[in-house]
Each structure stands twice: as C-alpha cells, then as structure tokens.
Amino acid sequence: MGAVRAGNDLDQPLRRLEAVLQNATASVFLMNDRQHCIYMNPAAEQLTGFTLDEVLAADQPLHDIIHHLHPDGTPFPMHDCAIDRAFPDHAKTQGEEVFVHKDGSFYPVAFTASPIHDDTSSTIGTIIEVRNIAAEKQREQDLRRAIEEKKVLLQEVNHRVKNSLQLVASLLALQEQSTVSPELKQSLQEASSRVGVIASLHNRLYQTQDYDSVDVCEYLLELGREAMISAAKDGVRFHFSGDARRKLPISDAVSLALIVSELILNAVKHAFREGNGTLELRICETDDCLTIEVIDDGCGLPAGFAMTKSKTLGMKIIRALSRQLRADVSFRNAEPGTAWRIAVPTSR
Amino acid sequence: MKVLIVEDEALVALQIESAAEEAGHSVVGVADNIASAMEIAGQSKPDLALVDVMLARDESGLSLAVMLAEAGVPVFLASGNCPADSARSRALGCLHKPFRDEDLSALFLIAEAVINGQPAPTSRSAIQIY
Structure with missing residues (x-):
C-alpha cells in the first residue's frame, strides 16, 4: 500500500x-x-x-x-x-x-x-x-482521573490534619479540666482555643470542596459568634458587617484567623467590665487589600498601652503573624472602647 | 551569643526567639527571606544564624547558608528533612523539625561549643552535627 x-x-x-x-x-x-x-x-x-x-x-x-x-x-x-x-x-x-x-x-x-x-x-x-482520537481521549480521561485522585487525596490529608489538630485541642482541654490552678487552667484553655482555631479552618477546608484556600470572612463571622457563645456574657451583643468573599490560601487564613481570634478574645475578656456592650466585626475588601476591624465600646486599653512594647503572648502572636502576612495592625481609641484594624495586602 | 533567626513560619520563629532569650542569648533579628537575613547579618554581625531550609516565596535556606558562611556567620540549619551532610551549605549542623524547647536549649549549648572548637557538651536525637 x-x-x-x-x-x-x-x-x-x-x-x-x-x-x-x-x-x-x-x-x-x-x-x-x-x-x-x-x-x-x-x-x-x-x-x-x-x-x-x-x-x-x-x-x-x-x-x-x-x-x-x-x-x-x-x-x-x-x-x-x-x-x-x-x-x-x-x-x-x-x-x-x-x-x-x-x-x-x-x-x-x-x-x-x-x-x-x-x-x-x-x-x-x-x-x-x-x-x-481514541488515544487522545484515553489520555484526557487518564489525566482527569489523576486530577480527581489528587483532589481526593488532598481532601483526605486535610481531613487527617483536622482530626490530628482536633486531638491536640482535646488533649489540652482535658489537661485544663484536670488542673486546679486558675492561672494554669486559663493558659491551657487559651492554648486549646488557639489550636482549635487552626483545627476549624482545616475543617472548613475539608468540608468545602476546596483543598488549599478558604473563605476567610465566613469563617471570621463564625469565629466571632462562637467566641461570644463561649464568653457567655449575656449583656454583650455581637454585630457583624461586611460582604467580602475573599478566599485566602490556608496558611494566610490561619495567620489572619489567629490574629482576629486574639483580638476578639481579648475584647471579650477585658473590655466589658460592666457586663454589657457591643462587639463589632467589620470586614471590607478592596482590589488589593482585606481590612478587618474589631471594635468594642468597652473600657478601653490600659493607659500607656503600646503594641510594640506589650509582652503578653497574645500581642506577641499578633505582631509575629502580622509581620508574616505583611499586614498592618493598628488600634485607635474609639471613645468609648477600642477599634483594632488589620489591613492585609492580598496582591502579594 | 547574638542570634539571627531565619524562619518563614512566624510562630515557630517566636518559639525559637523566646527559647534563645530564655537561654540568655540575644536575638538580633527575625528574617523570612534571603534579602532580609543578609541585611540583618550585615548590620548586626550575629554569632549564630539558625536557618530554615525552606524560606518564604520558595527561597532556599541552603543558598542563604552559603552566603552567611561566606560573610563569616556560623549557620545551623533547621528542617523537617535534614540534609545528610553539610553538602554545599557549609552549615555546622541541622536541627530536626518538629523540635521541642529542650532541643532548642541544647542547640544553643552545642552550637556555642562547636563554634569555639570544643566538643559538644550534650547530644540530642533532633540535633545533627556535621
């Protein structure tokens, strides 16, 4: 032929x-x-x-x-x-x-x-x-299957990471329960809740079909609500505003969530001495920046408070993570109360 | 010792920083990439740099280790997967991740001895000396 x-x-x-x-x-x-x-x-x-x-x-x-x-x-x-x-x-x-x-x-x-x-x-x-085009179709199908398998494996890994972190949080909580010293109890409870923040972000990663980024705003809302519930201060209202739908890579999301969690827990713990007031979480987004504000109308920060000087672990964590995120963290006197502002550049 | 910490995970850097201070050393800076590490090294002449193998934006801690060694700064690496030998990094040793506070305090003792040409005063499985 x-x-x-x-x-x-x-x-x-x-x-x-x-x-x-x-x-x-x-x-x-x-x-x-x-x-x-x-x-x-x-x-x-x-x-x-x-x-x-x-x-x-x-x-x-x-x-x-x-x-x-x-x-x-x-x-x-x-x-x-x-x-x-x-x-x-x-x-x-x-x-x-x-x-x-x-x-x-x-x-x-x-x-x-x-x-x-x-x-x-x-x-x-x-x-x-x-x-x-049988061979091409087969290759296409193989590729699709490989991608699908990769997704399933990543989901599986996220699931395991979440479970392991949950285990760590539980161990710390157990240790808190078996501790008598109030100061130690407080420390262990804080450690457990910090690990818990990371665990629930990984849980979100596992529940949504995404395997490397999370809708951080939705999560922060949940974080705020949960913090209010566990604070159990009936007189304090929680207000959320914002419609940002920004997805962040999981590592950035963890950093941001830990910062916001520190600020919320700090406000809940110290700001409302009278037992009533409002805690507000505002999120807004521009093309290259995600801004989160945590505002309370409580008693205000101690006189002479300086972010860079504070030796508390909470502030150390906030400083370290904001540096990692290249984020700008600042506060102002909201008269009454304090307004914290975190600006995260999203086009790094 | 004046210690430079090069680590892109901020909370890990914080842990090393507080362990170094606890052990009586002063931390001259925390960097997460090559440029900022070299800048701090140039300004503060650290006695020891603890360098993570994987830095921010996929930069290599091994390349940084070579640059620091050339600038006369002794380097200890930190990694979840320590290189078997100093290879081209010219590091003194490697701290295996994840590490505990006890590993960090041992690391400063060991590094100080190695830099002064003395035998290591202690050993830990997480610390490898080249």
Whole structure:
C-alpha cells in the first residue's frame, strides 16, 4: 500500500494527488450529493474496517454504514448528523463524533466536512477528513482521573490534619479540666482555643470542596459568634458587617484567623467590665487589600498601652503573624472602647 | 551569643526567639527571606544564624547558608528533612523539625561549643552535627 512508481509519474497532477491520498495517515472520504461515499483512501479503509468496494456495493449513505448508531446502541438518523449537515448547509463543519467500526466497536473521531462546489457554486459533494482520537481521549480521561485522585487525596490529608489538630485541642482541654490552678487552667484553655482555631479552618477546608484556600470572612463571622457563645456574657451583643468573599490560601487564613481570634478574645475578656456592650466585626475588601476591624465600646486599653512594647503572648502572636502576612495592625481609641484594624495586602 | 533567626513560619520563629532569650542569648533579628537575613547579618554581625531550609516565596535556606558562611556567620540549619551532610551549605549542623524547647536549649549549648572548637557538651536525637 502507498507505493507509487518513482520518476516522472509525480509530474502528473493525478499521480501526485493519488500519492498524497494513498500515503496520508488522515482518513479522507469523498461524498456525492446523495451522501454516498464514492472514494475513500487506504487510511479510511483501515479506520472503518470497510474496503471502498464494500462501501460502493452497499449503495447507501456512508452515515448508515459507519455512523448509524449512538454509542448507547440507539439509532442515529442521518438528518441529525453534523457531518452530513455540511452538505445541505454549504458550510465547512468540524467536530467530534463516535463512529461504528465494521466489527461493531465504537471509536471516537475528529472530523472536518468541507462542501465542494461546481462552477455555478452549487454544492455537489463533501470531502470528509477524519482522525481517530481514541488515544487522545484515553489520555484526557487518564489525566482527569489523576486530577480527581489528587483532589481526593488532598481532601483526605486535610481531613487527617483536622482530626490530628482536633486531638491536640482535646488533649489540652482535658489537661485544663484536670488542673486546679486558675492561672494554669486559663493558659491551657487559651492554648486549646488557639489550636482549635487552626483545627476549624482545616475543617472548613475539608468540608468545602476546596483543598488549599478558604473563605476567610465566613469563617471570621463564625469565629466571632462562637467566641461570644463561649464568653457567655449575656449583656454583650455581637454585630457583624461586611460582604467580602475573599478566599485566602490556608496558611494566610490561619495567620489572619489567629490574629482576629486574639483580638476578639481579648475584647471579650477585658473590655466589658460592666457586663454589657457591643462587639463589632467589620470586614471590607478592596482590589488589593482585606481590612478587618474589631471594635468594642468597652473600657478601653490600659493607659500607656503600646503594641510594640506589650509582652503578653497574645500581642506577641499578633505582631509575629502580622509581620508574616505583611499586614498592618493598628488600634485607635474609639471613645468609648477600642477599634483594632488589620489591613492585609492580598496582591502579594 | 547574638542570634539571627531565619524562619518563614512566624510562630515557630517566636518559639525559637523566646527559647534563645530564655537561654540568655540575644536575638538580633527575625528574617523570612534571603534579602532580609543578609541585611540583618550585615548590620548586626550575629554569632549564630539558625536557618530554615525552606524560606518564604520558595527561597532556599541552603543558598542563604552559603552566603552567611561566606560573610563569616556560623549557620545551623533547621528542617523537617535534614540534609545528610553539610553538602554545599557549609552549615555546622541541622536541627530536626518538629523540635521541642529542650532541643532548642541544647542547640544553643552545642552550637556555642562547636563554634569555639570544643566538643559538644550534650547530644540530642533532633540535633545533627556535621
């Protein structure tokens, strides 16, 4: 197959054409105005399993020979077929279809159907080029499966991380319960709640279908509500405003959540000496910055408080994490109370 | 000793910082990338740099270790996966992560001895000396 006599034969246009068609790896069909195949090259014979003679002898539209069934076995009428529409529509058509091999098996193909015209521009037939894309489809499917598997594994890892962190938080809580010293109890409770913040962010990561970023604003709202519940100060109201929907990478989200958690817990613990007031959490977002404000109308910070000088662990954590986030953390006297502001650049 | 901490996880840096101060050393700076580490090293001439192998923005702590060694700053690496030998990093040793406070206090004792050419006064499984 594909042999062409050497020498001057290739000077003749028809010989040239034959050489091209005989040796091409693309399958080429020439269809007449009744959608019957009147020529197919050797590649097309190999693709379909039928010889040109068999197709000619069948004396029916090519569609009814190689494209008459959907892969589910139901009939595929010719008038629904995109390839055969190229003829009546006078338009070049490209796409993907599934053909039926002579042996009954289905195979995916990519096709181009180009109407051919006579001197008066009426369509007299169609050239159809076809390529078997089974290998490409398989690769695509393998890739999709690999990506799917990766997602499942990452979800699994997030699940395990969450469980392990939950375990750590529980151990610390248990230790708190078996401790008598109020000061020690307080420290262990704080440690447990800090670990808890990280655990619940990982839980969020696991519950949503995302595996590397979380909707941090939604989480901060939850954090605020939970802090209020565990503080159990009936006179203190919690107010949330903001509609930011910013997703942050998990590591940034953890840093930000720990900072906000410190500020909320600090306000709940120290600001409301009278036992009543309002704690407000405001979130707003611009193109390159996420701003979070924690505002209380309580008793205000101690006189002479300086963020950079404070030796409390809470402030040390806030300083360290804001440096890591390249965030700007500041506070002002809200008269009454204190307003903290964290500005996180999001286009780092 | 004047200690430089190069670590991109802020809370881990905080833990090292407080352990160093607890052990009577002074922390001259905390950096999370090569540029800021070299700047602090140039200004403060630290006696020891503790360098995490993976830095912020995928920078390499091993490259930084070489630069610090060339600037005359002794380096200890810190990593979850310590290199088997100093390789090209020219580090004195490596602290295996995750580490505990006891590992950190031992690390400062060991580093001080190694820098002064003395035998290590103690050993811990988390600390590898090259």
